[in-house]
Amino acid sequence: MSFALLCFDWDGTLMDSQVRIVNCLLGAFIDAGQPPPSRAAAADIIGLGLDEAMARLWPTADAAQRRLVAGHYRQRFLFADQTPAALFPGARETLEQLRAQGYLLAVATGKSRRGLDLSLAETGLAGLFEATRCADETASKPDPLMLLELMDELDVEPAQTLMIGDTEYDLHMAANARVGALAVCYGVHTPERLLACGPLACVQSLAAIPDWLATRSHAADRRLRT
Structure with a gap:
């Protein structure tokens, strides 16, 4: 895949x-x-x-x-509330690397549109994403509608789509939309809880995602050649 x-x-x-x-x-x-x-x-x-x-x-x-x-x-x-909220280490660099490699990037979040737009403006990441969906403008996770709308907007098939998240809500949404799911193990839900949802893998950092994608792509190429 x-x-x-x-x-x-x-x-x-x-x-x-x-x-x-x-x-x-x-x-x-x-x-x-x-x-x-x-x-x-x-x-x-x-x-x-x-x-x-x-x-x-x-x-x-x-x-x-x-x-x-x-x-x-x-x-x-x-x-x-003035509690600090920063990007995880490597977030900006990883997103820039993935975009440079030709991936389409999107956000599927439980945040409100106003909240996401505020975060995108504060971090300066808005220009890296082709499309975004928020819970107050479509169905909330784990309903698949958020992903279905993103795929329709960007003209991408489920087999070509990967959902990346830190909760079982993300992984259940991916399963409901029949797309791949990659868990990150440093967020809200525990690795054990995430792995019980059957993701393709559970990575320890954002910086690990490009290598994981490259390894999976190379494995797929070898299968096609054989």
Whole structure:
């Protein structure tokens, strides 16, 4: 299998934003006058769309209560919280290398469009991606619609598409879209949890991705020759 389109998750895969997201989630519950979830529970939902995250964190709440907490979260994340969130080591260099090698790059994220655009502007990475999809403009992971829309926009087949992410939500979305999945083992979910989802591999760093792709491409070439 030779991939043409590489779809990256954002939080936990390209950006080390777990602490900021968790702080904002806990603060949002407090702002709404509700007991906050545990830090572990808040971290576990990173990767989902905000509506889906609220449903998991507060399953007994009604829609209005969840909207209230979600609104406080957006206010904190976009404007109030100053917790640092930086790209993971090698993120920029790896993306530039992959683009130079001819891969199409995309983002498939549980972030809102406003949140992703802010991160792209802050990091200066917007020009590296051919297309992006966010949870507030399509279906949230693990629904495959996000990937299906990206493939349709870029005219790429599932067999040529690879989803790269740090959570089981990314890997389940890839399976639902019938595309390849590569896990990164430094993000939100543990390697054991990721491997249980059956990815093609689990890499320890972003910098390892180009070599992994090259090795897989060379293996495919040898199979074709034989």
